[in-house]
Amino acid sequence: MKTSSTEENYIKAIYKLEEGQVKNAVTTNDIAARLSMQPATVTDMIKKLAEKKLITYKKYYGVSLTEKGKTIALDIIRKHRLWEVFLVKKLKFKWDEVHDIAEQLEHINSDELIQKLDDFLENPKFDPHGDAIPDRDGKIKTIKSIPLSIASKKLTYIFSGVSNHETRFLQHLTNLNLSLGNTIDVDSINEYDGSLKIKINKSHNEFLSEQVASCILVHPKNDK
Amino acid sequence: MKTSSTEENYIKAIYKLEEGQVKNAVTTNDIAARLSMQPATVTDMIKKLAEKKLITYKKYYGVSLTEKGKTIALDIIRKHRLWEVFLVKKLKFKWDEVHDIAEQLEHINSDELIQKLDDFLENPKFDPHGDAIPDRDGKIKTIKSIPLSIASKKLTYIFSGVSNHETRFLQHLTNLNLSLGNTIDVDSINEYDGSLKIKINKSHNEFLSEQVASCILVHPKNDK
DNA sequence: TTAATTATTTAGATTAGTCTAAAAATTTGT
DNA sequence: ACAAATTTTTAGACTAATCTAAATAATTAA
Numbered sequence: 001m002k003t004s005s006t007e008e009n010y011i012k013a014i015y016k017l018e019e020g021q022v023k024n025a026v027t028t029n030d031i032a033a034r035l036s037m038q039p040a041t042v043t044d045m046i047k048k049l050a051e052k053k054l055i056t057y058k059k060y061y062g063v064s065l066t067e068k069g070k071t072i073a074l075d076i077i078r079k080h081r082l083w084e085v086f087l088v089k090k091l092k093f094k095w096d097e098v099h100d101i102a103e104q105l106e107h108i109n110s111d112e113l114i115q116k117l118d119d120f121l122e123n124p125k126f127d128p129h130g131d132a133i134p135d136r137d138g139k140i141k142t143i144k145s146i147p148l149s150i151a152s153k154k155l156t157y158i159f160s161g162v163s164n165h166e167t168r169f170l171q172h173l174t175n176l177n178l179s180l181g182n183t184i185d186v187d188s189i190n191e192y193d194g195s196l197k198i199k200i201n202k203s204h205n206e207f208l209s210e211q212v213a214s215c216i217l218v219h220p221k222n223d224k
Numbered sequence: 225m226k227t228s229s230t231e232e233n234y235i236k237a238i239y240k241l242e243e244g245q246v247k248n249a250v251t252t253n254d255i256a257a258r259l260s261m262q263p264a265t266v267t268d269m270i271k272k273l274a275e276k277k278l279i280t281y282k283k284y285y286g287v288s289l290t291e292k293g294k295t296i297a298l299d300i301i302r303k304h305r306l307w308e309v310f311l312v313k314k315l316k317f318k319w320d321e322v323h324d325i326a327e328q329l330e331h332i333n334s335d336e337l338i339q340k341l342d343d344f345l346e347n348p349k350f351d352p353h354g355d356a357i358p359d360r361d362g363k364i365k366t367i368k369s370i371p372l373s374i375a376s377k378k379l380t381y382i383f384s385g386v387s388n389h390e391t392r393f394l395q396h397l398t399n400l401n402l403s404l405g406n407t408i409d410v411d412s413i414n415e416y417d418g419s420l421k422i423k424i425n426k427s428h429n430e431f432l433s434e435q436v437a438s439c440i441l442v443h444p445k446n447d448k
Numbered sequence: 449t450t451a452a453t454t455a456t457t458t459a460g461a462t463t464a465g466t467c468t469a470a471a472a473a474t475t476t477g478t
Numbered sequence: 479a480c481a482a483a484t485t486t487t488t489a490g491a492c493t494a495a496t497c498t499a500a501a502t503a504a505t506t507a508a
Contacts, residue, residue, distance in 0.1 A: 004464080004465090006464080006465065027485080027486085028485075028486055028487085029484095029485065029486080037465095037466080037467095038466080038467060038468080039485075039486065039487085040466090040467075040468080040469095040486085040487070040488080040489095041465075041466055041467070042486095043486065043487055043488085044464095044465080044466085044487095045465080045466095048464090059473090059486080059487075060472090060473055060474065060485080060486055060487080061474095061486095087337075090344055091337070091340040091341060091344050092340065092344075093336075093340065097336075100334075101332070101334050101336075101337050104332045104333065104334070105332060108325070108328045108329060108332075109328065110324075110325050110328070112317075112321075112325075113311075113315070113325050116315040116316065116317065117315060120314055120315050120316075228494080228495090230494080230495065230496095251455080251456090252455075252456060252457085253454095253455065253456080261495095261496080261497095262496080262497060262498080263455075263456065263457085264456085264457070264458080264459095264496090264497075264498080264499095265495075265496055265497070266456095267456065267457055267458085268457095268494095268495080268496085269495080269496095272494090283456080283457075283503090284455080284456060284457080284502090284503055284504065285504095
Protein backbone atom coordinates (compact mmCIF):
# COMPACT_ATOMS: atom_id res chain seq x y z
CA MET A 1 0.00 0.00 0.00
CA LYS A 2 1.32 3.40 -0.97
CA THR A 3 1.50 6.30 1.48
CA SER A 4 1.48 9.92 0.34
CA SER A 5 4.02 12.43 1.62
CA THR A 6 1.26 13.97 3.66
CA GLU A 7 0.36 10.68 5.30
CA GLU A 8 4.02 10.03 5.96
CA ASN A 9 4.34 13.34 7.73
CA TYR A 10 1.46 12.50 10.02
CA ILE A 11 2.91 9.06 10.77
CA LYS A 12 6.28 10.57 11.56
CA ALA A 13 4.68 13.18 13.81
CA ILE A 14 2.77 10.52 15.71
CA TYR A 15 5.92 8.44 16.09
CA LYS A 16 7.87 11.38 17.50
CA LEU A 17 5.07 12.26 19.87
CA GLU A 18 4.79 8.67 21.12
CA GLU A 19 8.53 8.60 21.67
CA GLY A 20 8.49 11.62 23.93
CA GLN A 21 5.53 10.58 26.04
CA VAL A 22 4.74 8.16 28.82
CA LYS A 23 1.05 8.01 27.91
CA ASN A 24 -0.10 5.39 25.50
CA ALA A 25 -2.06 7.66 23.19
CA VAL A 26 -1.25 10.77 21.19
CA THR A 27 -3.96 13.42 21.04
CA THR A 28 -5.43 15.25 18.10
CA ASN A 29 -4.22 18.57 19.47
CA ASP A 30 -0.66 17.29 19.92
CA ILE A 31 -0.52 16.31 16.28
CA ALA A 32 -2.16 19.54 15.16
CA ALA A 33 0.35 21.59 17.12
CA ARG A 34 3.32 19.62 15.84
CA LEU A 35 2.28 19.90 12.22
CA SER A 36 0.83 23.42 12.46
CA MET A 37 -2.57 22.25 11.30
CA GLN A 38 -6.09 22.69 12.54
CA PRO A 39 -7.40 19.93 14.83
CA ALA A 40 -10.30 19.36 12.45
CA THR A 41 -7.85 18.58 9.67
CA VAL A 42 -6.04 16.12 11.90
CA THR A 43 -9.26 14.32 12.76
CA ASP A 44 -9.88 13.72 9.06
CA MET A 45 -6.43 12.35 8.46
CA ILE A 46 -6.36 10.07 11.48
CA LYS A 47 -9.60 8.53 10.31
CA LYS A 48 -7.90 7.79 7.03
CA LEU A 49 -4.79 6.34 8.68
CA ALA A 50 -6.95 4.22 10.98
CA GLU A 51 -8.83 2.97 7.93
CA LYS A 52 -5.48 1.85 6.52
CA LYS A 53 -4.59 0.15 9.83
CA LEU A 54 -1.52 2.31 10.31
CA ILE A 55 -2.82 3.61 13.65
CA THR A 56 -5.42 2.60 16.18
CA TYR A 57 -7.88 5.35 16.92
CA LYS A 58 -10.45 5.78 19.65
CA LYS A 59 -12.67 8.81 19.28
CA TYR A 60 -12.09 11.61 21.77
CA TYR A 61 -9.20 9.61 23.23
CA GLY A 62 -6.29 9.52 20.84
CA VAL A 63 -4.20 7.40 18.49
CA SER A 64 -1.20 5.12 18.53
CA LEU A 65 0.79 3.53 15.74
CA THR A 66 0.24 -0.10 14.80
CA GLU A 67 3.26 -2.27 14.01
CA LYS A 68 2.67 -1.45 10.35
CA GLY A 69 2.61 2.25 11.18
CA LYS A 70 5.80 1.99 13.23
CA THR A 71 7.56 0.24 10.37
CA ILE A 72 6.67 3.08 8.05
CA ALA A 73 7.72 5.70 10.60
CA LEU A 74 11.11 4.06 11.09
CA ASP A 75 11.61 3.80 7.36
CA ILE A 76 10.99 7.51 6.91
CA ILE A 77 13.30 8.33 9.81
CA ARG A 78 15.95 6.06 8.33
CA LYS A 79 15.71 7.89 5.02
CA HIS A 80 15.75 11.32 6.67
CA ARG A 81 18.85 10.55 8.71
CA LEU A 82 20.75 8.88 5.88
CA TRP A 83 20.12 11.90 3.67
CA GLU A 84 21.34 14.15 6.48
CA VAL A 85 24.58 12.19 6.63
CA PHE A 86 24.92 12.56 2.88
CA LEU A 87 24.30 16.30 3.01
CA VAL A 88 26.85 16.89 5.76
CA LYS A 89 29.53 14.32 4.95
CA LYS A 90 29.47 14.48 1.16
CA LEU A 91 28.00 17.84 0.21
CA LYS A 92 29.58 19.73 3.12
CA PHE A 93 26.44 21.29 4.51
CA LYS A 94 26.58 22.46 8.12
CA TRP A 95 24.63 20.38 10.62
CA ASP A 96 22.16 23.22 11.14
CA GLU A 97 21.34 23.52 7.42
CA VAL A 98 20.19 20.03 6.53
CA HIS A 99 16.84 19.56 8.19
CA ASP A 100 14.54 21.16 5.63
CA ILE A 101 16.22 19.51 2.67
CA ALA A 102 16.10 16.10 4.36
CA GLU A 103 12.39 16.68 5.01
CA GLN A 104 11.94 16.71 1.26
CA LEU A 105 14.35 13.89 0.45
CA GLU A 106 12.85 11.52 3.01
CA HIS A 107 9.77 11.11 0.80
CA ILE A 108 11.66 9.91 -2.26
CA ASN A 109 10.39 6.44 -2.93
CA SER A 110 12.96 3.79 -3.85
CA ASP A 111 14.23 1.01 -1.63
CA GLU A 112 17.09 0.39 -4.03
CA LEU A 113 18.12 4.03 -3.71
CA ILE A 114 18.23 3.96 0.07
CA GLN A 115 20.13 0.70 0.11
CA LYS A 116 22.77 2.07 -2.22
CA LEU A 117 22.92 5.38 -0.39
CA ASP A 118 23.46 3.52 2.88
CA ASP A 119 26.33 1.55 1.33
CA PHE A 120 27.82 4.66 -0.28
CA LEU A 121 27.87 6.34 3.13
CA GLU A 122 29.40 3.19 4.60
CA ASN A 123 26.39 2.25 6.69
CA PRO A 124 26.52 5.05 9.24
CA LYS A 125 24.94 4.32 12.61
CA PHE A 126 24.27 7.95 13.61
CA ASP A 127 23.21 11.11 11.81
CA PRO A 128 25.00 14.48 12.13
CA HIS A 129 23.02 15.32 15.26
CA GLY A 130 23.87 12.07 16.99
CA ASP A 131 20.50 10.43 16.37
CA ALA A 132 20.63 6.70 15.67
CA ILE A 133 19.76 5.56 12.14
CA PRO A 134 17.32 2.63 12.00
CA ASP A 135 18.63 -0.30 9.97
CA ARG A 136 16.86 -1.78 6.97
CA ASP A 137 14.63 -3.85 9.23
CA GLY A 138 13.63 -0.90 11.39
CA LYS A 139 15.91 -1.83 14.28
CA ILE A 140 17.14 1.26 16.05
CA LYS A 141 19.80 1.61 18.75
CA THR A 142 18.47 3.17 21.90
CA ILE A 143 21.33 5.13 23.31
CA LYS A 144 21.36 5.65 27.04
CA SER A 145 22.22 9.32 27.14
CA ILE A 146 21.21 11.98 29.63
CA PRO A 147 20.72 15.73 29.35
CA LEU A 148 23.83 17.57 30.47
CA SER A 149 21.59 19.53 32.84
CA ILE A 150 21.35 16.53 35.17
CA ALA A 151 25.04 15.62 34.91
CA SER A 152 27.26 15.46 37.96
CA LYS A 153 29.98 17.90 38.87
CA LYS A 154 33.56 16.88 38.27
CA LEU A 155 32.68 14.06 35.88
CA THR A 156 33.71 13.76 32.25
CA TYR A 157 31.10 13.16 29.53
CA ILE A 158 30.97 12.64 25.80
CA PHE A 159 28.67 14.90 23.80
CA SER A 160 26.50 12.39 21.96
CA GLY A 161 23.38 14.19 20.73
CA VAL A 162 20.88 17.02 20.96
CA SER A 163 17.21 17.04 21.90
CA ASN A 164 16.58 20.32 20.09
CA HIS A 165 17.15 20.47 16.36
CA GLU A 166 16.41 24.14 15.78
CA THR A 167 18.87 25.97 13.57
CA ARG A 168 19.45 28.68 16.17
CA PHE A 169 20.25 26.17 18.88
CA LEU A 170 22.66 24.21 16.68
CA GLN A 171 24.38 27.41 15.62
CA HIS A 172 24.77 28.35 19.26
CA LEU A 173 26.64 25.08 19.87
CA THR A 174 28.79 25.71 16.82
CA ASN A 175 29.67 29.13 18.21
CA LEU A 176 30.70 27.48 21.46
CA ASN A 177 32.99 25.23 19.41
CA LEU A 178 31.15 22.21 20.65
CA SER A 179 30.81 19.23 18.29
CA LEU A 180 29.51 15.69 18.60
CA GLY A 181 32.04 13.40 20.21
CA ASN A 182 33.77 16.17 22.17
CA THR A 183 34.47 15.53 25.83
CA ILE A 184 32.75 17.75 28.35
CA ASP A 185 34.16 18.19 31.84
CA VAL A 186 31.66 19.64 34.25
CA ASP A 187 33.63 22.08 36.38
CA SER A 188 30.77 23.53 38.39
CA ILE A 189 27.02 23.77 38.52
CA ASN A 190 25.32 26.93 39.71
CA GLU A 191 22.80 26.04 42.38
CA TYR A 192 20.56 29.02 41.76
CA ASP A 193 19.87 28.84 37.99
CA GLY A 194 21.31 25.47 37.06
CA SER A 195 23.88 26.96 34.70
CA LEU A 196 27.15 25.09 34.14
CA LYS A 197 30.80 25.87 33.69
CA ILE A 198 32.36 23.24 31.48
CA LYS A 199 35.61 22.50 29.70
CA ILE A 200 35.30 21.26 26.13
CA ASN A 201 37.77 18.69 24.79
CA LYS A 202 40.19 19.46 27.63
CA SER A 203 40.95 22.73 25.86
CA HIS A 204 38.54 25.62 26.35
CA ASN A 205 36.09 26.68 29.05
CA GLU A 206 32.52 27.66 28.33
CA PHE A 207 29.41 28.73 30.20
CA LEU A 208 26.07 27.03 29.52
CA SER A 209 22.63 28.13 30.68
CA GLU A 210 20.39 25.42 32.09
CA GLN A 211 18.17 25.90 29.03
CA VAL A 212 21.01 25.01 26.70
CA ALA A 213 22.41 22.24 28.91
CA SER A 214 19.04 20.54 28.99
CA CYS A 215 19.13 20.10 25.21
CA ILE A 216 22.65 18.66 25.17
CA LEU A 217 22.72 14.88 25.46
CA VAL A 218 25.79 13.17 26.88
CA HIS A 219 26.96 9.85 28.19
CA PRO A 220 29.62 9.30 30.84
CA LYS A 221 33.05 8.71 29.38
CA ASN A 222 34.08 5.04 29.21
CA ASP A 223 30.50 3.84 29.29
CA LYS A 224 28.80 3.18 26.00
CA MET B 225 6.67 32.24 -7.59
CA LYS B 226 6.53 28.62 -6.59
CA THR B 227 5.75 25.84 -9.04
CA SER B 228 4.27 22.52 -7.96
CA SER B 229 5.75 19.21 -9.08
CA THR B 230 2.75 18.80 -11.34
CA GLU B 231 3.29 22.15 -13.00
CA GLU B 232 6.96 21.34 -13.39
CA ASN B 233 6.11 18.12 -15.18
CA TYR B 234 3.93 19.97 -17.66
CA ILE B 235 6.62 22.57 -18.27
CA LYS B 236 9.22 19.89 -18.84
CA ALA B 237 6.90 18.04 -21.23
CA ILE B 238 6.28 21.20 -23.23
CA TYR B 239 10.01 21.92 -23.35
CA LYS B 240 10.79 18.43 -24.65
CA LEU B 241 8.03 18.66 -27.24
CA GLU B 242 9.24 22.06 -28.45
CA GLU B 243 12.75 20.69 -28.74
CA GLY B 244 11.70 17.88 -31.05
CA GLN B 245 9.51 19.95 -33.34
CA VAL B 246 9.89 22.42 -36.12
CA LYS B 247 6.48 23.97 -35.48
CA ASN B 248 6.25 26.88 -33.15
CA ALA B 249 3.43 25.55 -31.01
CA VAL B 250 2.85 22.43 -28.98
CA THR B 251 -0.67 21.03 -29.03
CA THR B 252 -2.92 19.93 -26.24
CA ASN B 253 -2.98 16.37 -27.54
CA ASP B 254 0.82 16.20 -27.74
CA ILE B 255 1.07 17.10 -24.09
CA ALA B 256 -1.75 14.78 -23.13
CA ALA B 257 -0.08 11.87 -24.93
CA ARG B 258 3.32 12.59 -23.43
CA LEU B 259 2.01 12.79 -19.88
CA SER B 260 -0.65 10.08 -20.28
CA MET B 261 -3.41 12.49 -19.34
CA GLN B 262 -6.73 13.39 -20.81
CA PRO B 263 -6.72 16.42 -23.15
CA ALA B 264 -9.35 18.08 -20.97
CA THR B 265 -6.98 17.90 -18.02
CA VAL B 266 -4.23 19.46 -20.08
CA THR B 267 -6.46 22.33 -21.15
CA ASP B 268 -7.06 23.20 -17.50
CA MET B 269 -3.38 23.13 -16.64
CA ILE B 270 -2.25 25.18 -19.63
CA LYS B 271 -4.74 27.85 -18.67
CA LYS B 272 -3.11 27.93 -15.27
CA LEU B 273 0.42 28.07 -16.68
CA ALA B 274 -0.60 30.82 -19.11
CA GLU B 275 -2.07 32.75 -16.16
CA LYS B 276 1.34 32.51 -14.50
CA LYS B 277 3.04 33.68 -17.72
CA LEU B 278 5.09 30.51 -18.05
CA ILE B 279 3.62 29.76 -21.48
CA THR B 280 1.76 31.65 -24.16
CA TYR B 281 -1.49 30.03 -25.12
CA LYS B 282 -3.85 30.59 -28.00
CA LYS B 283 -7.08 28.64 -27.83
CA TYR B 284 -7.44 25.80 -30.32
CA TYR B 285 -3.92 26.51 -31.53
CA GLY B 286 -1.34 25.51 -28.95
CA VAL B 287 1.23 26.71 -26.44
CA SER B 288 4.89 27.67 -26.26
CA LEU B 289 7.12 28.41 -23.32
CA THR B 290 7.95 31.99 -22.37
CA GLU B 291 11.49 32.87 -21.31
CA LYS B 292 10.38 32.41 -17.73
CA GLY B 293 8.99 29.00 -18.62
CA LYS B 294 12.16 27.97 -20.42
CA THR B 295 14.26 28.96 -17.43
CA ILE B 296 12.19 26.72 -15.22
CA ALA B 297 12.34 23.85 -17.72
CA LEU B 298 16.11 24.08 -17.94
CA ASP B 299 16.42 24.19 -14.20
CA ILE B 300 14.42 20.98 -13.83
CA ILE B 301 16.44 19.31 -16.58
CA ARG B 302 19.65 20.43 -14.87
CA LYS B 303 18.49 18.88 -11.63
CA HIS B 304 17.33 15.69 -13.31
CA ARG B 305 20.63 15.17 -15.11
CA LEU B 306 22.82 16.04 -12.14
CA TRP B 307 20.93 13.52 -10.01
CA GLU B 308 21.40 10.92 -12.75
CA VAL B 309 25.14 11.50 -12.65
CA PHE B 310 25.05 11.10 -8.89
CA LEU B 311 23.08 7.87 -9.11
CA VAL B 312 25.40 6.30 -11.67
CA LYS B 313 28.79 7.67 -10.63
CA LYS B 314 28.42 7.60 -6.88
CA LEU B 315 25.71 5.08 -6.08
CA LYS B 316 26.66 2.68 -8.89
CA PHE B 317 23.26 2.40 -10.50
CA LYS B 318 23.19 1.20 -14.09
CA TRP B 319 22.36 3.83 -16.71
CA ASP B 320 19.04 2.16 -17.45
CA GLU B 321 17.90 2.25 -13.81
CA VAL B 322 18.10 5.91 -12.96
CA HIS B 323 15.32 7.61 -14.84
CA ASP B 324 12.41 7.05 -12.48
CA ILE B 325 14.38 7.98 -9.38
CA ALA B 326 15.68 11.14 -11.04
CA GLU B 327 12.09 12.01 -11.97
CA GLN B 328 11.39 12.21 -8.26
CA LEU B 329 14.62 13.92 -7.22
CA GLU B 330 14.31 16.63 -9.86
CA HIS B 331 11.49 18.24 -7.87
CA ILE B 332 13.47 18.66 -4.66
CA ASN B 333 13.59 22.36 -4.05
CA SER B 334 16.90 23.85 -2.91
CA ASP B 335 19.28 25.92 -4.98
CA GLU B 336 21.99 25.43 -2.38
CA LEU B 337 21.58 21.66 -2.69
CA ILE B 338 21.96 21.63 -6.45
CA GLN B 339 24.95 23.92 -6.31
CA LYS B 340 26.70 21.69 -3.81
CA LEU B 341 25.71 18.54 -5.68
CA ASP B 342 27.15 20.01 -8.87
CA ASP B 343 30.43 20.76 -7.10
CA PHE B 344 30.51 17.34 -5.43
CA LEU B 345 30.17 15.71 -8.83
CA GLU B 346 32.90 18.02 -10.17
CA ASN B 347 30.62 19.99 -12.46
CA PRO B 348 29.84 17.32 -15.02
CA LYS B 349 28.87 18.54 -18.48
CA PHE B 350 26.97 15.41 -19.57
CA ASP B 351 24.67 12.93 -17.89
CA PRO B 352 25.04 9.13 -18.10
CA HIS B 353 23.11 9.06 -21.39
CA GLY B 354 25.26 11.71 -23.01
CA ASP B 355 22.74 14.52 -22.62
CA ALA B 356 24.24 17.93 -21.87
CA ILE B 357 23.63 19.36 -18.40
CA PRO B 358 22.48 23.00 -18.41
CA ASP B 359 24.65 25.25 -16.25
CA ARG B 360 23.34 27.34 -13.36
CA ASP B 361 22.25 30.07 -15.76
CA GLY B 362 20.36 27.68 -18.02
CA LYS B 363 23.02 27.63 -20.73
CA ILE B 364 23.09 24.28 -22.45
CA LYS B 365 25.62 22.90 -24.94
CA THR B 366 24.06 21.88 -28.22
CA ILE B 367 26.05 18.93 -29.44
CA LYS B 368 26.22 18.38 -33.16
CA SER B 369 25.59 14.65 -33.19
CA ILE B 370 23.85 12.52 -35.79
CA PRO B 371 21.94 9.24 -35.61
CA LEU B 372 24.19 6.33 -36.48
CA SER B 373 21.56 5.32 -39.05
CA ILE B 374 22.68 8.15 -41.35
CA ALA B 375 26.39 7.57 -40.80
CA SER B 376 28.74 6.80 -43.65
CA LYS B 377 30.38 3.48 -44.36
CA LYS B 378 34.05 3.08 -43.46
CA LEU B 379 34.12 6.06 -41.14
CA THR B 380 34.89 6.04 -37.42
CA TYR B 381 32.51 7.65 -34.93
CA ILE B 382 32.29 8.27 -31.21
CA PHE B 383 29.14 7.10 -29.41
CA SER B 384 27.96 10.30 -27.74
CA GLY B 385 24.30 9.85 -26.76
CA VAL B 386 20.94 8.18 -27.23
CA SER B 387 17.63 9.53 -28.46
CA ASN B 388 15.65 6.77 -26.76
CA HIS B 389 15.83 6.51 -22.99
CA GLU B 390 13.72 3.40 -22.48
CA THR B 391 15.11 0.82 -20.11
CA ARG B 392 14.82 -1.98 -22.69
CA PHE B 393 16.72 -0.02 -25.32
CA LEU B 394 19.51 0.93 -22.91
CA GLN B 395 19.79 -2.67 -21.75
CA HIS B 396 20.09 -3.76 -25.35
CA LEU B 397 23.10 -1.47 -25.78
CA THR B 398 24.59 -2.79 -22.57
CA ASN B 399 24.21 -6.32 -23.91
CA LEU B 400 26.03 -5.24 -27.06
CA ASN B 401 28.84 -4.02 -24.82
CA LEU B 402 28.42 -0.54 -26.15
CA SER B 403 29.05 2.38 -23.80
CA LEU B 404 29.22 6.15 -24.18
CA GLY B 405 32.54 7.28 -25.55
CA ASN B 406 33.23 4.02 -27.39
CA THR B 407 34.42 4.26 -30.98
CA ILE B 408 32.18 2.81 -33.65
CA ASP B 409 33.60 1.79 -37.01
CA VAL B 410 30.93 1.36 -39.64
CA ASP B 411 31.99 -1.69 -41.62
CA SER B 412 28.98 -2.00 -43.88
CA ILE B 413 25.43 -0.80 -44.32
CA ASN B 414 22.76 -3.10 -45.66
CA GLU B 415 20.99 -1.38 -48.52
CA TYR B 416 17.74 -3.28 -48.12
CA ASP B 417 16.86 -2.78 -44.43
CA GLY B 418 19.41 -0.17 -43.34
CA SER B 419 21.02 -2.48 -40.78
CA LEU B 420 24.70 -1.97 -39.94
CA LYS B 421 27.72 -4.08 -39.22
CA ILE B 422 29.98 -2.18 -36.85
CA LYS B 423 33.12 -2.71 -34.81
CA ILE B 424 33.02 -1.36 -31.27
CA ASN B 425 36.16 0.09 -29.70
CA LYS B 426 38.32 -1.59 -32.33
CA SER B 427 37.65 -4.85 -30.55
CA HIS B 428 34.37 -6.64 -31.28
CA ASN B 429 31.92 -6.74 -34.18
CA GLU B 430 28.19 -6.27 -33.77
CA PHE B 431 25.09 -6.12 -35.89
CA LEU B 432 22.60 -3.26 -35.47
CA SER B 433 19.09 -2.98 -36.88
CA GLU B 434 18.16 0.34 -38.45
CA GLN B 435 15.69 0.82 -35.59
CA VAL B 436 18.47 0.61 -33.02
CA ALA B 437 20.99 2.59 -35.08
CA SER B 438 18.52 5.46 -35.42
CA CYS B 439 18.48 5.90 -31.64
CA ILE B 440 22.26 5.88 -31.29
CA LEU B 441 23.80 9.35 -31.55
CA VAL B 442 27.38 9.72 -32.70
CA HIS B 443 29.83 12.32 -33.87
CA PRO B 444 32.70 11.75 -36.29
CA LYS B 445 35.99 10.99 -34.58
CA ASN B 446 38.36 13.97 -34.30
CA ASP B 447 35.58 16.48 -34.63
CA LYS B 448 34.22 17.87 -31.42
C1' DT C 449 -17.50 23.66 -50.17
C1' DT C 450 -19.72 21.17 -47.24
C1' DA C 451 -19.97 16.98 -44.62
C1' DA C 452 -17.24 13.99 -41.83
C1' DT C 453 -13.54 13.52 -38.80
C1' DT C 454 -10.44 15.05 -35.41
C1' DA C 455 -8.90 18.17 -31.85
C1' DT C 456 -9.97 21.16 -28.23
C1' DT C 457 -12.61 23.19 -24.82
C1' DT C 458 -16.39 23.44 -21.50
C1' DA C 459 -19.28 21.57 -17.94
C1' DG C 460 -19.85 18.91 -14.18
C1' DA C 461 -17.98 15.45 -10.99
C1' DT C 462 -14.34 13.26 -7.88
C1' DT C 463 -10.44 12.80 -4.50
C1' DA C 464 -6.90 14.52 -1.29
C1' DG C 465 -5.86 17.79 1.79
C1' DT C 466 -6.91 21.79 3.89
C1' DC C 467 -9.91 25.44 6.34
C1' DT C 468 -13.75 27.76 9.63
C1' DA C 469 -17.69 27.51 12.46
C1' DA C 470 -20.66 24.95 15.15
C1' DA C 471 -21.86 20.86 17.81
C1' DA C 472 -20.68 17.30 20.97
C1' DA C 473 -17.83 15.01 24.31
C1' DT C 474 -14.54 15.20 27.94
C1' DT C 475 -12.08 17.32 31.61
C1' DT C 476 -11.54 20.74 35.24
C1' DG C 477 -12.53 23.67 39.07
C1' DT C 478 -15.20 25.03 42.68
C1' DA D 479 -21.59 17.12 41.10
C1' DC D 480 -22.36 20.28 37.96
C1' DA D 481 -21.13 24.47 35.42
C1' DA D 482 -17.37 26.23 32.81
C1' DA D 483 -13.58 25.47 30.02
C1' DT D 484 -11.25 22.73 26.85
C1' DT D 485 -10.79 19.28 23.38
C1' DT D 486 -12.48 16.79 19.64
C1' DT D 487 -15.53 15.89 16.05
C1' DT D 488 -18.88 17.06 12.50
C1' DA D 489 -20.59 19.81 8.78
C1' DG D 490 -19.86 22.45 5.04
C1' DA D 491 -16.72 24.82 1.99
C1' DC D 492 -12.38 25.57 -0.89
C1' DT D 493 -8.27 24.49 -4.06
C1' DA D 494 -5.43 21.55 -6.99
C1' DA D 495 -5.41 17.96 -10.00
C1' DT D 496 -7.70 14.71 -12.17
C1' DC D 497 -11.69 12.39 -14.87
C1' DT D 498 -15.90 11.62 -18.39
C1' DA D 499 -19.27 13.30 -21.45
C1' DA D 500 -20.90 16.82 -24.25
C1' DA D 501 -20.27 20.90 -27.02
C1' DT D 502 -17.61 23.54 -30.15
C1' DA D 503 -13.88 24.67 -33.31
C1' DA D 504 -10.65 23.36 -36.82
C1' DT D 505 -9.09 20.32 -40.34
C1' DT D 506 -9.64 16.95 -43.97
C1' DA D 507 -11.61 14.60 -47.70
C1' DA D 508 -14.96 13.71 -51.09
